[in-house]
Amino acid sequence: MEDVVLAPGRYKNLHSSTSLGEKFGHLHQMIRQEFTYIDRVSVSLFDREMNALKTFVQSSKDMPLQFYECLIKNAPSLMEMKALKKNRLVNDMTVFNNGTHEHTRKIASNGYQASYSVPLFDCDDFIGMLFFNSYQKKVFKKKDLIKLDLYAQLINCLMVNKLQSSQMLVGAFRSCLGLVSYKDPETGNHLERMARYARLIARELAKKCHIDLTDEFIENLFLFAPLHDIGKIGIPDDILLKPGRLDEKEWEIMQTHSSKGREIIDAIADHLGLQSFEHLSLLRNISGSHHETIDGKGYPNRLKQDEIPIETQIVSVADIFDALTSHRSYKPAWSNEAAFEELTRLSGIKLNPDCVRMLMENEPAILAIQNRFGDAPGDHA
Numbered sequence: 001m002e003d004v005v006l007a008p009g010r011y012k013n014l015h016s017s018t019s020l021g022e023k024f025g026h027l028h029q030m031i032r033q034e035f036t037y038i039d040r041v042s043v044s045l046f047d048r049e050m051n052a053l054k055t056f057v058q059s060s061k062d063m064p065l066q067f068y069e070c071l072i073k074n075a076p077s078l079m080e081m082k083a084l085k086k087n088r089l090v091n092d093m094t095v096f097n098n099g100t101h102e103h104t105r106k107i108a109s110n111g112y113q114a115s116y117s118v119p120l121f122d123c124d125d126f127i128g129m130l131f132f133n134s135y136q137k138k139v140f141k142k143k144d145l146i147k148l149d150l151y152a153q154l155i156n157c158l159m160v161n162k163l164q165s166s167q168m169l170v171g172a173f174r175s176c177l178g179l180v181s182y183k184d185p186e187t188g189n190h191l192e193r194m195a196r197y198a199r200l201i202a203r204e205l206a207k208k209c210h211i212d213l214t215d216e217f218i219e220n221l222f223l224f225a226p227l228h229d230i231g232k233i234g235i236p237d238d239i240l241l242k243p244g245r246l247d248e249k250e251w252e253i254m255q256t257h258s259s260k261g262r263e264i265i266d267a268i269a270d271h272l273g274l275q276s277f278e279h280l281s282l283l284r285n286i287s288g289s290h291h292e293t294i295d296g297k298g299y300p301n302r303l304k305q306d307e308i309p310i311e312t313q314i315v316s317v318a319d320i321f322d323a324l325t326s327h328r329s330y331k332p333a334w335s336n337e338a339a340f341e342e343l344t345r346l347s348g349i350k351l352n353p354d355c356v357r358m359l360m361e362n363e364p365a366i367l368a369i370q371n372r373f374g375d376a377p378g379d380h381a
């Protein structure tokens with residue numbers, strides 16, 4: 001019998017629990033071994049609600065389209081690819097020189113000269129776009145495309161798998177949230193707003209403070225922020241709904257909501273067999289630690305400063321700002337001005353000062369969110 005010599009594990013990195021960004025980087029390296037001219041590979045995901053494409057993951061020397069969003073109706077060529085399930089080859093992007101689309105201009109202004117784009121689907125549902133870009137013109141050859149299409153299908157599967165796991169988890173948690181909202185006064189649009197404040201802070205931190213937060217991280221933060229108080233489902237109604245101040249005993253019970261949240265999340269992930277889901281730690285940190293404060297006097301673990309994960313510090317500021325500006329069973333709604341004063345007071349003592357600053361420096365964005373997701377009068381959320 002002959003010895004079987006195992007081939008070097010060319011795809012082994014796809015099977016490890018590395019992040020999607022790292023997997024994507026490895027795939028790009030593999031693709032470059034064969035097609036040296038491919039300088040950028042990226043996936044933009046389709047957001048049905050906003051009808052927009054958003055950069056989700058990319059591998060390139062530079063990061064030309066970080067945080068980029070493009071309304072799909074402003075990109076007729078993308079609309080056509082989506083409708084007809086057709087790929088598109090542009091071997092000379094100077095044809096776009098007179099184009100008005102920010103997306104193509106940005107790509108071209110970073111020196112890319114050719115692109116091959118593939119729409120991605122989950123069965124019949126359009127989920128996003130895959131782009132291969134090159135700094136050189138006229139490099140994509142017909143025969144290369146056949147091979148590239150295989151990689152594209154691999155990436156398609158990777159994305160579907162990714163989306164399905166997060167949909168499953170998020171779906172399970174959303175169902176729980178639905179249960180919480182039957183009993184929690186914190187309903188209305190609190191969750192819509194605080195998720196958007198969290199995303200705003202994260203984007204600004206990445207831009208202005210050079211804190212390394214990827215698009216994927218920020219999207220997941222946005223998705224998971226509404227689950228921060230899921231542990232309130234375990235708090236008795238007479239405490240949760242109490243109109244006035246809590247007494248000491250009640251306050252002690254109330255404080256268990258963050259640890260309960262982490263336990264619920266672990267249990268659900270266990271039941272779904274998704275313990276290794278890449279972003280579980282994000283979710284556990286958001287729910288379990290969102291009442292830790294940087295002075296080490298928060299709960300449940302009295303974590304200090306950098307011991308508190310950045311996602312949690314972001315969510316705390318977003319949650320507190322919205323709690324202050326909303327009606328609660330125990331307090332009236334404050335004006336933005338009064339809430340800003342309070343945040344300023346808490347900044348550096350309880351809350352991360354950069355997170356507070358990134359929120360307060362963007363009042364127009366705050367007002368846009370409040371306008372879009374206001375609470376109807378009488379809807380005391």
Ligand code: C2E
Nearest residue numbers: 240241242243244245246254291319320323324328330331
């Ligand atoms: P919540 O109503 O969502 O409030 C979230 C966080 O916003 C609070 O976390 C606190 O950090 C901040 N916050 C809310 N109102 C004020 C305020 O008037 N001043 C300041 N400086 N910060 C404020 P915290 O304190 O850990 O409370 C967690 C949860 O416990 C609250 O969630 C609420 O559900 C409940 N809770 C807290 N205090 C009372 C109370 O006096 N009565 C009742 N019934 N519930 C309370």
Ligand code: SIN
Nearest residue numbers: 103104107115117131
């Ligand atoms: C576009 O598809 O509109 C621009 C080309 C690209 O991103 O590759």
Ligand code: SIN
Nearest residue numbers: 196368369370372373
């Ligand atoms: C958003 O929806 O992405 C933020 C802006 C808004 O809510 O109007």
Ligand code: FE
Nearest residue numbers: 228229290291
């Ligand atoms: Fe909470």
Ligand code: FE
Nearest residue numbers: 186228229319
């Ligand atoms: Fe909250």
